[in-house]
Amino acid sequence: MTAEAQATIAVIGAGAMGRGIVQLFAQSGHRVKFYDNSEAAVAAAHAFVADMFDSKVDKGRISREEADKAKSQLVPCTQLVDIADCDIVVEAVLEDLEIKRGLFAELETVVSSAAIIASNTSSLLIADIAAGCAHPERIAGLHFFNPVPVMRVTEIISSVRTADITVEKLKACIDKTGHRAVLVQDQPGFLINHAGRGLYTEGLRILEEQAASHDQVDLLMREAAGFRMGPFELLDLTGLDVSSKVMQSIYDQFQQEPRFRPSSIIPPRVAAGLFGRKTGEGWYQYQEGKKLDLANANEPPPAMSQNCRVWIDPAADQHAELSTLSQQAGAQIVVSPDDASLLLIQPWALMSHRPVPTSIWMPVVVLP
Secondary structure (H helix, E strand, O other): OOOOOOOEEEEEOOOHHHHHHHHHHHHOOOEEEEEOOOHHHHHHHHHHHHHHHHHHHHOOOOOHHHHHHHHHOEEEEOOHHHHOOOOEEEEOOOOOHHHHHHHHHHHHHHOOOOOEEEEOOOOOOHHHHHHHOOOHHHEEEEEOOOOOOOOOEEEEEEOOOOOHHHHHHHHHHHHHHOOEEEEEEOOOOOOHHHHHHHHHHHHHHHHHOOOOOHHHHHHHHHHOOOOOOOHHHHHHHHOHHHHHHHHHHHHHHOOOOHHHOOOOOHHHHHHOOOOEHHHOEOOOEEEOOEEOOOOOOOOOOOOOOOOOEEEEOOOOOOHHHHHHHHHHOOOEEOOOHHHOOEEEEOOOOOOOOOOOOOOOOOOEEEOO
8 A cells, every 4th residue: 555545644623624624644554643723623514524424324335444543533622732643634614814924834834844735725825824834835725616526626835835745645645545646736716616606607697686595596407408407506615705706806806806896785685694404594495405495385386367368388398287277377378379478389499408309488578
């Protein structure tokens, strides 16, 4: 086994990202130390990760022996000096440049000169973080995505002063976890968050212009564009408190490029604490981390005027269902479009992301 495979890894920061990183490295055979300024946060992270391994056993994903072995790799720390023997340190603290710079300067006095220090920053330049370090050649970015064990890609960011051997060791470490390492340069937003500006900023702009509601945007991005999550669902997952800083950081780094302008909708929501899943409410409401479906499926459809005459395209796949719903709402079904005050027609299209062309039902309301 190589030295990288046996590396002792430290994770600084015991929040959602820190916990995920701890779990990932522990389950892939690494000894993992983790530290936070709050001892309560360290204890909570330890319990959380241990529970995750136990849950995997209950679901039949791993054996009890594998879970116990992974849990034995967890080493909670109450002092920063406890990580002195670590080969790789991964910082996962607040997305604040001064906080990170101060931490990196302190870490250099704790770990050996051969240890790699990596930041999980999602938007700050690695060169900025390493500016005050005595050995910037061993500083790099190691950007994971939430939830870390599930999102199987990791960005390794090389700054202008990062040594090649640093990148090679980090890649070997990530490869052992089963994640795919993507090597990117130290540019604003790196790769994923740069590309994500189109999803976030345009989604927010659509909402600003009242072209559609946030849930309609998410629905279309999932069902029409093939995304697993829409921009507002994703903002709730990452946390608006974090994403708002990323938006501002990338906007500033691109010299206030108008395409990346942060939305004015964001600051009031951050001030109100509507961060997303972590606070129980964001664009959606959550209970125990799961999105609540507030729509009442048993609620009858809104009543139409008794004078509403509806003609439904006879070729519509869901003609019977639409007729029933229209009648329940109080409408009168007519056989000729000339007699109708409301037409429901069915255009046809192809689902390009499916291997076999398939017609889809797209109800379109036409007022004659």
